[in-house]
Amino acid sequence: MDLTAIFAICLSMGMILGGNALEGGHLSSLMQPTAAMIVFGGTIGATWLGATTAEVKGLFKLLKRIIRPGLADRAKLLEDILRITTIVRRDGMLAVESQLTTVQDPTLRKALQMLVDGNAGEDVKNILEMEMDMLEHHGNASAKLLESAGGYAPTVGILGAVLGLIHVMQNLSDPSKLGTGIAVAFVATIYGVGVANLFFLPLGGRLKKIVGGDTEDRAMVVAGINGIVAGANARQIGEILAPFTHHAGEHEGTTDKEQAA
Secondary structure, three states: OOOHHHHHHHHHHHHHHHHHHHOOOOHHHHOOHHHHHHHHHHHHHHHHHOOOHHHHHHHHHHHHHHOOOOOOOHHHHHHHHHHHHHHHHHHOHHHHHHHHHHOOOHHHHHHHHHHHOOOOHHHHHHHHHHHHHHHHHHHHHHHHHHHHHHHHHHHHHHHHHHHHHHHHHHOOOOHHHHHHHHHHHHHHHHHHHHHHHHHHHHHHHHHHHHHHHHHHHHHHHHHHHHHHHHOOOHHHHHHHHHHHHOOHHHHOOOOOHHHHO
């Protein structure tokens, strides 16, 4: 579990609200239900309009990975690949069948099962690469919805500000309504700019990096399978996979790859 996202959100919000308090501002002055309805409702509606149902469903699946990325433990993945390589060179591909239950990574397990079932190495490679491309495409499309929301929110915030000013202009003869209208105008702008730059855009970027991690994990499996099919030994495959394991520190301890499949 990665709690850095929650910490970062709390830090940014805490600093902003703390600065507001130091300047003499009150939290209650930022609580405007009308502005929230305009900005959040308008942003969600605009984002939804520009998305497909599959992308929206994909986004909801990705959101839980903000604190549980589900990326592979690449050190364990490398260990499994090298162990299978040794078995294949010593006893042949069919001997791998009894070891499939010990393979943690679902993509590697699926690829080995296909090889055991008699599929050609080139066919297995093509299938894995096609799945990898589709995973990256659909994952990025869902993550980009947050970036789209980050683009809409400030504009909707400005729309809320204009509506608030219109309300003010219509009630110039009633001073009791001026404060509410001006508050909605300014707070709507704060909501739009704030939610875009503190939530939507950073979270969209974070999810795209998680999708990129998934793609790298699968690319590592493809490279390992290619080496096994080509008859390379464990040392050679270890050298081939070294670039992937150099970045394994960011994945260390996250062994819940199953939820990424």
